[in-house]
Amino acid sequence: MNNDGLGSWSTLNASLEDIAAENGTDFLTPQDGFDHELSPYDIADILISISILLISIFGIIGNGTVIWLLGFCMKRNPFTTFILHLAVADLGALMSLSPLSIMRILTLFPFFTFYNNLFAVFENLLWFMYNTGQYLLTAISMDRCISVVFPLWHRCHRPPHFSTLVCATIWIISFLLTAINLIVSIFNILQYTIFYHLLMNAILCLPLMTVSTLVLFRKVYFRSQQRKKGKALTAILLALLFFLFLAFPLTCIVLICFFTPFVDYNVRSVVISVGLLCSCLNSSINPLIYFLIGRNKRARSRESMKVILQRLFKEEENCREEEEVPVQTRM
Numbered sequence: 001m002n003n004d005g006l007g008s009w010s011t012l013n014a015s016l017e018d019i020a021a022e023n024g025t026d027f028l029t030p031q032d033g034f035d036h037e038l039s040p041y042d043i044a045d046i047l048i049s050i051s052i053l054l055i056s057i058f059g060i061i062g063n064g065t066v067i068w069l070l071g072f073c074m075k076r077n078p079f080t081t082f083i084l085h086l087a088v089a090d091l092g093a094l095m096s097l098s099p100l101s102i103m104r105i106l107t108l109f110p111f112f113t114f115y116n117n118l119f120a121v122f123e124n125l126l127w128f129m130y131n132t133g134q135y136l137l138t139a140i141s142m143d144r145c146i147s148v149v150f151p152l153w154h155r156c157h158r159p160p161h162f163s164t165l166v167c168a169t170i171w172i173i174s175f176l177l178t179a180i181n182l183i184v185s186i187f188n189i190l191q192y193t194i195f196y197h198l199l200m201n202a203i204l205c206l207p208l209m210t211v212s213t214l215v216l217f218r219k220v221y222f223r224s225q226q227r228k229k230g231k232a233l234t235a236i237l238l239a240l241l242f243f244l245f246l247a248f249p250l251t252c253i254v255l256i257c258f259f260t261p262f263v264d265y266n267v268r269s270v271v272i273s274v275g276l277l278c279s280c281l282n283s284s285i286n287p288l289i290y291f292l293i294g295r296n297k298r299a300r301s302r303e304s305m306k307v308i309l310q311r312l313f314k315e316e317e318n319c320r321e322e323e324e325v326p327v328q329t330r331m
Contacts, residue, residue, distance in 0.1 A: 038108065039266065041266035041267070041269065041270055042108050044270050044273070045104065045105075045108065045269060045270060045273055046105055046108065048270070048273040048274065048276075048277050049101040049102075049104045049105045049273070050101070050105070051277055052097055052098075052101045052276060052277050052280045053098055053101040053102065055277075055280050055281060055284050056094040056095075056097050056098045056101070056280055056284065057098075058284055059090065059091075059094045059280065059283055059284025059285075059287075060091060060094050060095060060098075062284060062286075062287030062288065063087045063088075063090045063091040063094065063283070063284075063286070063287055064091060065287065065305055066083070066084075066087040066286075066287050066290065066305075066309070067084060067087045067088060067091065069305060069306050069309055070083060070084040070087070070309065071084055073306055074306065074309065074310060077313065078143075078158070078162065078163040079143075079163070079232065079313060080313050081163040081164055081167060082136065082139065082140045082143065082163055082166075082167065083140075083313075085136055085167040085170075085171075086133060086136045086137060086140065086239075086286065087286065087287070089129050089132040089133035089136055090129075090133055090282075090283035090284070090286060091283075092125065092128070092129035092132075093126060093129035093130055093133060093279070093280075093283045094280065094283050094284065096122045096123075096125040096126035096129060097126060097276065097279075097280050097283075099122050100119070100122050100123065100126065100276075103118075103119060103122075104273075124178055124181075124182055127178060127181075127194070128174055128175065128178040130247070130250070130279065131174045131177065131178070131197075131201060132170060132171060132174040133247070133283065134201060134205055134243075134247070134248075135170045135173070135174060135205070136167065136170055137209065137239065137240065137243055138204075138205045138208050138209050138212075139166050139167075139170060140236060140239075141208065141209050141212035141213065141216070141236070141240050142208060142212055143163075143166075144212065144216055144233060144236050145211070145212040145215045145216060148215065148216065148219045148233070149215065177197060180193070181193045181194055181197055194254075195254065195255065195258045198251045198254055198255060199255060201251060202248075202251055202252075202255070206248065209240060209243070209244065210244070212240065213237065213240045213241065213244065216233060216236065216237045216240070217237060219233065220233055220234055220237055231293050231294055231311075231312050232293075232312050232313055234293055235289050235290055235293045235294070235312065238289050238293070239285075239286050239289055242281075242282050242285055242286075242289075243282055246278040246279065246281050246282035246285075247278065247279045247282035247283070249275055249278055250272075250275035250276060250278060250279045252275075253271055253272060253274075253275040254272070254275070257271070257272065290308065290309060290312055291305065291308055293312060294308040294309060294311050294312030295308050296311070
């Protein structure tokens, strides 16, 4: 049974092997590791996979709590609609990484085998959720950027269901792109489509997120100087920074591997595993950010997550209203 995709975490490496074969470069296949003891690379993969699995458990609990509270226990506003959909995307990514981690560990041993189709299901689900989260965070960063640069216009001229429409559009576009990649790979119409997809994401999303992050950082800095705390704005800024430092490197790693197919198979596999670990951390950390930023440090009693989220997003609305009152007065 062929385990190429399983042994290398992803069919990304399988595609890279095809490129290397065209260039006359040989790679160590996963089956080669079955005839001897586990190599240091295999041990590193196992440790990283276990770390991903453990982090995913906490991330699933955290994102599940956020989804439950924002979706069923709190009144939604345009801002929390974005946060809810982002939590769903993060939850989906973690629920894809967990079985992938388990299968990755088990397939390092010769007495465990899985069908590549089973791995492909979770792999495509992972890329679907990963890309959706990236698009959602880009939309959130742009929305927050506009809200702080043009607060009056953002509040008065923004369509009432704009957030819902944007989120629905992002889910549809991400699904269609994932479906196209899957169909193209199944029928072998065009090779290496996932690389072009990720390259397009980097070209479109990275500049927008970087500019928005700089604008929000400037706004948060001056707010701290004026002793006006916008906790929700700070939470989004941290989420953007963590995405740029944790989640986006996975895209960079895959693109680098694509353009350097001569790199050893084992090294490439471990590097991709590290990228997935960073992405797992990013998908798990947002609920922790909401908790740390939204909690009342002076409160003597322990607060529930619902109270913390209510304070976090209610304060953001209050801050926006305070900003607009002076503008309206001057007019």
